[in-house]
Amino acid sequence: NAGVTQTPKFRILKIGQSMTLQCAQDMNHNYMYWYRQDPGMGLKLIYYSVGAGITDKGEVPNGYNVSRSTTEDFPLRLELAAPSQTSVYFCASSYGQKDGYTFGSGTRLTVV
Amino acid sequence: AQSVTQPDIHITVSEGASLELRCNYSYGATPYLFWYVQSPGQGLQLLLKYFSGDTLVQGIKGFEAEFKRSQSSFNLRKPSVHWSDAAEYFCAVGKDNYGQNFVFGPGTRLSVLP
Secondary structure: OOOEEEEOOEEEEOOOOOEEEEEEEOOOOOEEEEEEEOOOOOEEEEEEEEEOOEEEEOOOOOOEEEOOOOOOEOOEEEOOOOHHHOEEEEEEEEOOHHHOOEEOOOEEEEEO | OOEEEOOOOEEEEEOOOOEEEOOEEEOOOOOEEEEEEEOOOOOEEEEEEEOOOOOEEEOHHHOEEEEEHHHOEEEEEEOOOOHHHOEEEEEEEEOOOOHHHEEEOOOEEEEEEO
């Protein structure tokens, strides 16, 4: 049972480039989330999904997009990378809120 | 909107000593409360959770936490710390089944002296 798998683990982007962070879970969880983690700031919710075909904005959605075509996959798209998007990105999933989240191991992104 | 504070940015304890990490939340009703641990370069792992019932909850790795409504606190404790407990610890609070209303604290980094 792999849990939540994120790829890539590390990436360096130039300003203005685009990329997709991949996230897949094999636990048949309906809820999936994308967070970014900055030092001393905890985790900030970017986008979340309550099921295939349904997504919604979190606290810091600007500059990002998501899709949820299947239960398993929840990719995060950065269209025009900016230095402010330098961060560690975590994908998580849950069966329900009371169950807590299962997190991936993260993607460390640097925009230069 | 709910919020979470963790007053201690960094705590250092000796191996074998007891540990208490503080967490305070701001929310009108009884929220869902969680503690997560993050080892260097890893994702977060759920330690324990509370949403109703007994206010003292047991978690994995020998951790426990106590919900105190009067103090709006959910402090994490461990009677004897091991070197492998060195990590960052996050308190989180949620109030319903949607991630939009789920907030993480800034984290407390724990160092363990041999």
